[in-house]
Amino acid sequence: MIVTALTEMFGLDHPIVLGPMGGVAGGRLAAAVSNAGGLGMVGGGYGDPAWLKTELALAQAQASRPWGAGLITWAIGDGILELVLQSQPHAVMLSFGDPAPYAARIKAAGCKLICQVQDVASAVQAREAGADLIVAQGTEGGGHGGARATLPLVPAVVDAVGSVPVVAAGGIADGRGIAAALMLGAQGALLGTRFYATSEALGHDQAKQRIVGAQGNQTQRTRVFDIVRGYDWPNGYTGRALHNEFMARWSGREESLAQAADVETPAFWAAASDGDYDTAMVWAGEVVDLIHEVEDAGSLVKRMGAQAEAQLAIASGLLRKP
Secondary structure, three states: OOOOHHHHHHOOOOOEEEOOOOOOOOHHHHHHHHHOOOEEEEEOOOOOHHHHHHHHHHHHHHOOOOEEEEEEHHHOOOOHHHHHHHOOOOEEEEEOOOOHHHHHHHHHOOOEEEEEEOOHHHHHHHHHHOOOEEEEEOOOOOEEEOOOOHHHHHHHHHHHHOOOOEEEEOOOOOHHHHHHHHHOOOOOEEEOHHHHOEOOOOOOHHHHHHHHHOOHHHEEEEOHHHHHHOOOOOOOOEEEEEOOHHHHHHOOOHHHHHHOHHHHHHHHHHHHHHOOOOOOOOEOOHHHHHOOOOEOHHHHHHHHHHHHHHHHHHHHOOOOOO
16 A cells, blocks of 8 residues: 555545546546545536536535545636535645635635646745645646646655645556656646546546547647637646647637637537537547546556556565665
């Protein structure tokens, strides 16, 4: 059994955290990850109250072990944090923005404050805001993120934040990646894309199958899907998705896409509803090379945990007395 500051903080069997993917990481997936010994997280996304009420209630009812919820910091609307806290999660994760305005309310509710960051300066900001856990997210990850790669970012954040435990994210999909994260000084790993391809994840089966069939060089960071959906993301954040026809048509023509929104936006939402992923996006990271099937989340957590343990045992065998 791997024991780290992360596993001790939440009583986990495995140093594995579910990435709170908006619209994908619902209550059922979060509960499955938690019940298998990881830390499940409901993805609050842009803060749809009706969706959150449903999915938070599922997590609260089905999870027998600690679980949490994640929010996009810059998109937190009136009453959304309070709605999340009413469901009594054990942790709230804030990503993409200054956590300071929300930290006191989260901690006063008895929740651990997890802050996801994409650079060292933001990690220091999170530490000063009182983060109990910091997620250092590399650009290899799917969905929104920054420009720093995981391998150099994680130890840099570890060095910068002192005693605050760090979790690695971005480019991790199996026990080998989890073990590597521990060797970088992290206390565990947060995985998103790998959990997208699970039976409990929300979303179309076609999206999951696209992840299974894709290769890492078929992912790309882009702003086009935010523009067509009307989301004004702060500078510095782009989204990594599987390359498709819509991306090919509009990459490099972002201003033209914004001007064509009256036509393109309704067509995009129709495609998303129909599961047409030649137009709609599938957020996915470079780890798609390592994903070969859709499986249930509980078995996945246990298998990755065992693989990480085995990998660490292999690593210890590399040491020889002189």
